[in-house]
Every structure is written in C-alpha cells, then in structure tokens.
Amino acid sequence: MPKVSAKDTKKSAGVQAAAKKRAKKDPNKPKRALSAYMFFVQDYRERIKAENPDASFGDVGKLLGIKWKEMSAGEKKPYEDKAQADKARADKENAAYKANGKAAKKAAPASDSDEDDDDE
DNA sequence: AGGTTGATTGTTTAT
DNA sequence: ATAAACAATCAACCT
Numbered sequence: 001m002p003k004v005s006a007k008d009t010k011k012s013a014g015v016q017a018a019a020k021k022r023a024k025k026d027p028n029k030p031k032r033a034l035s036a037y038m039f040f041v042q043d044y045r046e047r048i049k050a051e052n053p054d055a056s057f058g059d060v061g062k063l064l065g066i067k068w069k070e071m072s073a074g075e076k077k078p079y080e081d082k083a084q085a086d087k088a089r090a091d092k093e094n095a096a097y098k099a100n101g102k103a104a105k106k107a108a109p110a111s112d113s114d115e116d117d118d119d120e
Numbered sequence: 121a122g123g124t125t126g127a128t129t130g131t132t133t134a135t
Numbered sequence: 136a137t138a139a140a141c142a143a144t145c146a147a148c149c150t
Contacts, residue, residue, distance in 0.1 A: 031128070035143035038130045045131055057133040058140060064131075065141035083143080086129090094146090124149080135137090 030093025036076055036083040040068055043079075 041064055048060050048067070055063060068076075 029128080029146090032145065034129045037142040037144095041131045041141085049132080055132080057131090057138085060132045061140045063141090068142065080143095087144090090129095122150085124147105126145105126147085128144085128146100129142105131141090133138105 030090060030097040033087035033090035034083060036079040037068060039082040039086075040064075040071070040076070040079040 044064060044067060045060075048055065048063050052060055052063055
C-alpha cells in the first residue's frame, strides 16, 4: 500500500478531492478507464435524484459517495465488473495511443490493415 | 525497483 | 460549458 511519504516529499498525497480540469502533459491520452464509482453513479444518479428531488449539486454528489460507501462488496461487484470492462476498452485505446501518438509520429500504414480510420 | 504524484473518469445542478 | 465534491484508478515519473 502506497503509504504517504513518511518524511514529507510533498504534502497531501492521494487526496486531490476536486482536482480535475488540469492541463494534460501527454499529447493524446486514451482517457483512462472509468472507475467503479463512475458506473455506480450512472445507475444511481437517477435514484439519488428520486430520493433527493431538491438536492443540489453538492448534496447529490455527497449522497452518492455516502451510498457508495454503504454499498456492500456484492453491490459494488457489478460496478467493479464494468470498471474492469472499461479498463479492457481503455487498454485498447492505450495500445493505439502508444502505437501512434507516443513517440512514433508517422503516418500509420493504411493499406492492408483491418482497422478502419476515416478521419486524420 | 519502489514509491509518490498528478491526471483522468462521470455525474449532479446552477450560473 | 464550467465549477467543485464524490470515489477510484492507474500510468507516468522520480528517487
């Protein structure tokens, strides 16, 4: 388990909270895979709204997290499964990313490939 | 090689 | 369209 630096390399480690909307460094990342939470929300968002029709953005968000924590491993299982499924899908994108976007910046061999790309 | 850190994912509603 | 909280994750980068 990646424990927080015993010394103090940096402070807050692991808890970025709402640390998004950040500038990406890599040219074109295949957008990693979604987390089990993402799938959980996609299915629960409507339920949360159903039980909290007047819940605001922050309220619903918090409720989602609380519910998620209350979820049993069995309940999260299907969500984790989807997360893994997306992971597999992301893996494919990742392969393409490394194949044509990482270092190689040459035109991909478009002739006898089974893959089909129309743009570019 | 191991650990840390940042970037990313999707949703909500309101401005 | 974006803002932040919610939890996960993981790939890259540094020591």
